[in-house]
Amino acid sequence: MKIDPSSPADLSAQIATAIRDAIIGGRLIVDQRLPSEAELAEQFEVSRPTVREALKRLAAQSLIRTQRGATGGAFVNRLSFPDAYAQQITTSTLLLSMNAVSFETACEARFALERACAPLSAERRTADHLATMRAEIHRQAQAGLTDEAFCASDVAFHRALVDGAGNPVLSYQLAGAVEAMQPLMNMITFTARDRARIIALHEGIANAVEAQDGKAVTAGLTALEAETQDLAQSVFAARAARNAGKAG
Amino acid sequence: MKIDPSSPADLSAQIATAIRDAIIGGRLIVDQRLPSEAELAEQFEVSRPTVREALKRLAAQSLIRTQRGATGGAFVNRLSFPDAYAQQITTSTLLLSMNAVSFETACEARFALERACAPLSAERRTADHLATMRAEIHRQAQAGLTDEAFCASDVAFHRALVDGAGNPVLSYQLAGAVEAMQPLMNMITFTARDRARIIALHEGIANAVEAQDGKAVTAGLTALEAETQDLAQSVFAARAARNAGKAG
DNA sequence: TGTAGATTTAATGTCAGACAATTAAACTCC
DNA sequence: GGAGTTTAATTGTCTGACATTAAATCTACA
Numbered sequence: 001m002k003i004d005p006s007s008p009a010d011l012s013a014q015i016a017t018a019i020r021d022a023i024i025g026g027r028l029i030v031d032q033r034l035p036s037e038a039e040l041a042e043q044f045e046v047s048r049p050t051v052r053e054a055l056k057r058l059a060a061q062s063l064i065r066t067q068r069g070a071t072g073g074a075f076v077n078r079l080s081f082p083d084a085y086a087q088q089i090t091t092s093t094l095l096l097s098m099n100a101v102s103f104e105t106a107c108e109a110r111f112a113l114e115r116a117c118a119p120l121s122a123e124r125r126t127a128d129h130l131a132t133m134r135a136e137i138h139r140q141a142q143a144g145l146t147d148e149a150f151c152a153s154d155v156a157f158h159r160a161l162v163d164g165a166g167n168p169v170l171s172y173q174l175a176g177a178v179e180a181m182q183p184l185m186n187m188i189t190f191t192a193r194d195r196a197r198i199i200a201l202h203e204g205i206a207n208a209v210e211a212q213d214g215k216a217v218t219a220g221l222t223a224l225e226a227e228t229q230d231l232a233q234s235v236f237a238a239r240a241a242r243n244a245g246k247a248g
Numbered sequence: 249m250k251i252d253p254s255s256p257a258d259l260s261a262q263i264a265t266a267i268r269d270a271i272i273g274g275r276l277i278v279d280q281r282l283p284s285e286a287e288l289a290e291q292f293e294v295s296r297p298t299v300r301e302a303l304k305r306l307a308a309q310s311l312i313r314t315q316r317g318a319t320g321g322a323f324v325n326r327l328s329f330p331d332a333y334a335q336q337i338t339t340s341t342l343l344l345s346m347n348a349v350s351f352e353t354a355c356e357a358r359f360a361l362e363r364a365c366a367p368l369s370a371e372r373r374t375a376d377h378l379a380t381m382r383a384e385i386h387r388q389a390q391a392g393l394t395d396e397a398f399c400a401s402d403v404a405f406h407r408a409l410v411d412g413a414g415n416p417v418l419s420y421q422l423a424g425a426v427e428a429m430q431p432l433m434n435m436i437t438f439t440a441r442d443r444a445r446i447i448a449l450h451e452g453i454a455n456a457v458e459a460q461d462g463k464a465v466t467a468g469l470t471a472l473e474a475e476t477q478d479l480a481q482s483v484f485a486a487r488a489a490r491n492a493g494k495a496g
Numbered sequence: 497t498g499t500a501g502a503t504t505t506a507a508t509g510t511c512a513g514a515c516a517a518t519t520a521a522a523c524t525c526c
Numbered sequence: 527g528g529a530g531t532t533t534a535a536t537t538g539t540c541t542g543a544c545a546t547t548a549a550a551t552c553t554a555c556a
Contacts, residue, residue, distance in 0.1 A: 314536095
């Protein structure tokens with residue numbers, strides 16, 4: 001592993017890239033200990049702070065973990081599913097919030113992906129997944145629920161549906177799509193009638209999942225997508241009209 | 249923004265979290281300049297190297313960018329789609345390689361997600377997308393192509409299909425699923441007959457996309473999934489048998 | 497002999513201060 | 527007024543030191 005001191009890029013970035021490539025390329029394997037900071041500094045012919053900045057970059061991506069003490073050091077970290085979930089959600093959320101992605105586009109992507117899980121989930125869901133879905137529907141029907149809590153329950157409902165497919169890779173991929181929608185959904189105010197319609201659709205989906213009828217699950221999700229898009233459109237239209245009224 | 253010096257967590261990690269939360273929460277907006285390192289050090293009552301480690305953590309996640317010079321500093325970075333793609337691919341690839349995810353599971357997830365794009369892509373694909381797909385099919389048929397190049401072309405074909413849906417969020421989500429499969433696919437050796445079958449399936453898919461027949465695209469992907477799973481199974485079975493022979 | 501406690505040691509975490517490199521703005525001179 | 531020079535602000539890097547942590551080792555005592 002070598003770096004180029006004459007490169008315009010920061011030394012710490014170069015070192016981080018070199019180590020990252022070694023991890024991705026399998027030359028450093030999970031739980032393997034990296035040389036100590038002092039040794040790395042010597043190898044790369046830089047100072048310890050520079051090495052530390054490189055290691056912090058890697059730590060930020062969960063590629064390594066560090067331990068203090070006599071037998072401590074930096075170790076190649078196994079990227080766990082929960083860590084990957086968290087990164088996925090953060091990235092997706094920021095991507096949506098920073099790039100003026102329309103509600104319509106995000107919503108379409110989210111439901112398209114979720115429909116991909118529908119047949120598998122209908123086939124494989126356990127009683128647990130079904131119970132979670134029912135419990136969340138029950139929660140959604142409670143009076144006095146804030147819009148945020150309603151949305152959170154909505155997310156939990158859909159996660160149960162996705163997890164029902166029994167494919168952790170699929171669950172991981174969907175985590176970003178489903179969770180990143182939450183801030184967008186939170187911009188919507190749900191009237192009692194809106195909630196009733198959504199809950200009815202959720203019940204239809206849960207019933208289809210219980211009956212292990214993949215096509216019905218897919219159809220239910222499509223209907224829910226249409227309902228969500230309509231709702232968002234009317235909310236945003238009303239808001240725009242109110243603002244125009246203010247301006248006029 | 250405050251940190252807790254008595255917390256067991258590293259100060260630099262705490263500072264990074266505080267700034268990240270400010271960005272996610274919208275208190276720091278895109279292109280806004282953060283205080284200089286010296287000012288941040290004063291605010292958080294830590295030294296400059298500690299602040300720098302925190303900033304490097306954020307830079308590793310593309311949350312900020314830094315500029316040298318008189319008017320330089322750290323700026324909140326707009327997370328671009330390409331950056332998000334790259335992060336997504338890295339995370340997905342590592343997740344698969346470090347967690348003993350079976351080929352079967354990864355393959356199932358990938359094709360399930362890709363089928364989610366099929367109807368949209370059939371409806372909206374441009375001539376460009378179609379041309380890319382045809383070009384990649386042509387490349388795949390060339391003699392003397394290495395397995396790696398064949399796989400790379402396969403990825404390009406499927407990306408064109410996904411991009412055809414015209415939904416950048418969907419493309420972003422799929423990037424991880426499709427690209428992360430490549431290392432796994434590279435473990436397979438493709439005989440000429442295998443390639444011919446795959447190319448035939450690709451042609452069927454391209455024809456369906458050209459005809460804007462979403463159901464046929466979905467069916468083609470399902471057939472390709474079955475073919476891929478069969479192929480992988482036989483390759484791995486043969487390899488296992490050879491290893492057993494050696495051991496015996 | 498075994499174990500509890502003290503010591504050692506090796507590593508990361510943090511600090512202070514300095515200098516180098518870079519870049520934009522301010523200034524100066526023609 | 528414009529080209530070149532200077533200045534100032536900021537990040538990048540280095541050196542050396544000390545603090546903190548935790549495992550391993552040693553020591554004393556039962």
